[in-house]
Amino acid sequence: MKVTTERLPxxxxxxxxxxxxxxxxxSLDQAARRLxxxxxxxxxxxxxxxxxxxERTFGRAALIEEATEDLINNAYKKAIQQxxxxxxxxxxxxxxxxxxxxxxxxxVPVPPTVTLGDYxxxxxxxxxxxxxxxxxxxxxxxxxxxHVTLQELDEPRPAQQGDQVRVLLxxxxxxxxxxxxDEAAEDxxxxxxxxxxxxxxxxxxxxxxTLDLEPGHLVDELYEGLIGMNIGEKKEIVAVMPDDHAEExxxxxxxTFKVELLGIKRRIVxxxxxxxxxxxxxxxxxxxxAKVRADLEEAERRRAEQALLNAxxxxxxxxxxxxxPDVMIHELAHSLLHDQEQQFARxxxxxxxxxxxxxISHDQAVAELMPEAERQTKVTLALSEVIKREGLAVTxxxxxxxxxxxxxxxxxxxxxxxxxxxxTQLLSSVANIVLDKKLRALISxxxxxxxxxxxxxxxxxxxxxxxxxxxxxAESSSRPTNET
Numbered sequence: 001m002k003v004t005t006e007r008l009p010x011x012x013x014x015x016x017x018x019x020x021x022x023x024x025x026x027s028l029d030q031a032a033r034r035l036x037x038x039x040x041x042x043x044x045x046x047x048x049x050x051x052x053x054x055e056r057t058f059g060r061a062a063l064i065e066e067a068t069e070d071l072i073n074n075a076y077k078k079a080i081q082q083x084x085x086x087x088x089x090x091x092x093x094x095x096x097x098x099x100x101x102x103x104x105x106x107x108v109p110v111p112p113t114v115t116l117g118d119y120x121x122x123x124x125x126x127x128x129x130x131x132x133x134x135x136x137x138x139x140x141x142x143x144x145x146x147h148v149t150l151q152e153l154d155e156p157r158p159a160q161q162g163d164q165v166r167v168l169l170x171x172x173x174x175x176x177x178x179x180x181x182d183e184a185a186e187d188x189x190x191x192x193x194x195x196x197x198x199x200x201x202x203x204x205x206x207x208x209x210t211l212d213l214e215p216g217h218l219v220d221e222l223y224e225g226l227i228g229m230n231i232g233e234k235k236e237i238v239a240v241m242p243d244d245h246a247e248e249x250x251x252x253x254x255x256t257f258k259v260e261l262l263g264i265k266r267r268i269v270x271x272x273x274x275x276x277x278x279x280x281x282x283x284x285x286x287x288x289x290a291k292v293r294a295d296l297e298e299a300e301r302r303r304a305e306q307a308l309l310n311a312x313x314x315x316x317x318x319x320x321x322x323x324x325p326d327v328m329i330h331e332l333a334h335s336l337l338h339d340q341e342q343q344f345a346r347x348x349x350x351x352x353x354x355x356x357x358x359x360i361s362h363d364q365a366v367a368e369l370m371p372e373a374e375r376q377t378k379v380t381l382a383l384s385e386v387i388k389r390e391g392l393a394v395t396x397x398x399x400x401x402x403x404x405x406x407x408x409x410x411x412x413x414x415x416x417x418x419x420x421x422x423x424t425q426l427l428s429s430v431a432n433i434v435l436d437k438k439l440r441a442l443i444s445x446x447x448x449x450x451x452x453x454x455x456x457x458x459x460x461x462x463x464x465x466x467x468x469x470x471x472x473x474a475e476s477s478s479r480p481t482n483e484t
Contacts (some may be wrong), residue, residue: 011112120446122319123449147278219255237259
């Protein structure tokens with residue numbers, strides 16, 4: 001069979017395939033039998049009429065049309081095997097170039113090509129922020145807040161520091177809803193505004209809020225104004241928002257709070273000495289403080305490492321040349337959409353309901369995810385190429401060590417069952433965890449400019465084979481044996 005190949009952009013290959021004359025005639029024979037089964041010829045059982053009679057009855061063109069689909073499918077499969085082409089998606093028929101000889105052209109997606117730049121020259125600074133005493137104390141306060149209890153007051157009293165109050169609260173920022181003097185005079189002449197009428201009628205305005213009376217939890221003026229208020233009391237409090245307020249639009253502006261105190265509860269805060277036992281920590285408060293600092297330092301180190309990794313990958317992708325078939329990106333976008341579908345299902349919502357609410361079709365939803373799917377595909381391909389170049393691999397010993405590390409997080413009685421799962425269904429996942437850790441360590445070393453030796457091409461091949469061997473060996477050792 002004659003096959004002419006042409007490499008196209010986006011990892012496509014064009015195949016022009018000419019079917020052998022013998023194969024063409026055999027396909028016509030089969031087509032004739034199918035036609036005689038569909039449309040029996042008088043004097044012959046279905047499927048038994050000779051080909052020449054079928055061809056004379058229906059015409060050669062009809063016979064070729066009936067044979068076309070099988071001709072294309074069979075010839076395409078043989079062409080792929082003959083040319084040793086690896087495909088990653090369904091073929092697309094471009095045209096039928098001629099009928100006799102039967103020649104047609106298809107386009108097929110093939111694995112992407114990835115050309116790395118000088119990935120070892122990428123440098124990214126690692127910035128680890130120091131953990132201050134204020135950060136440690138803030139975390140300890142957060143931990144203590146989780147164990148605060150609320151208690152109704154035995155007798156009415158004014159609000160005081162440490163209470164939790166329920167208030168009806170409305171706010172007005174300066175320059176908002178401002179009126180001119182003439183407009184104000186007109187309002188006076190025509191009667192009271194709706195808000196004033198509502199107050200006169202005793203109707204509540206604003207929203208109900210729950211506030212903790214602790215310094216630093218509220219704007220200073222609001223905190224001080226609430227201290228000493230009694231249930232049922234109303235007050236108007238004016239405050240100037242700090243320049244570092246979380247809401248940028250009101251920084252430095254004057255805000256008027258209209259407050260009605262609806263209820264007071266006493267917050268019972270545990271003593272600091274009780275905190276270790278409340279959080280199931282064996283040790284003193286100072287020991288807990290040391291652990292909190294260590295945890296915060298570890299979290300900050302992980303954050304800095306992840307930031308370094310993200311920055312490195314961004315530069316890696318920018319300097320890498322990709323030739324990716326559209327079908328690969330489309331399949332990932334489709335997968336991302338159905339990952340969302342599983343998340344919706346947790347709340348009893350179907351994907352169809354979400355799409356209907358948004359007013360878009362399934363195909364439009366997939367199209368929206370194409371940019372993210374392209375980004376993720378490029379990241380995966382670039383990192384996979386780095387792994388190949390560097391010959392990163394895992395050994396059976398490393399897999400076993402990772403399994404033991406995972407098991408340490410489980411209670412003793414559950415470990416045999418977890419071990420069985422890790423060494424069977426999740427074995428490849430464990431190997432990927434080990435490989436991911438090695439890749440992260442390598443990227444961190446390269447980004448910081450530390451010298452690392454590049455693996456030779458032969459060693460790369462051996463390393464990749466050793467990864468497969470490691471997983472295979474671990475799988476074999478986990479299977480039960482038949483002993484006699």
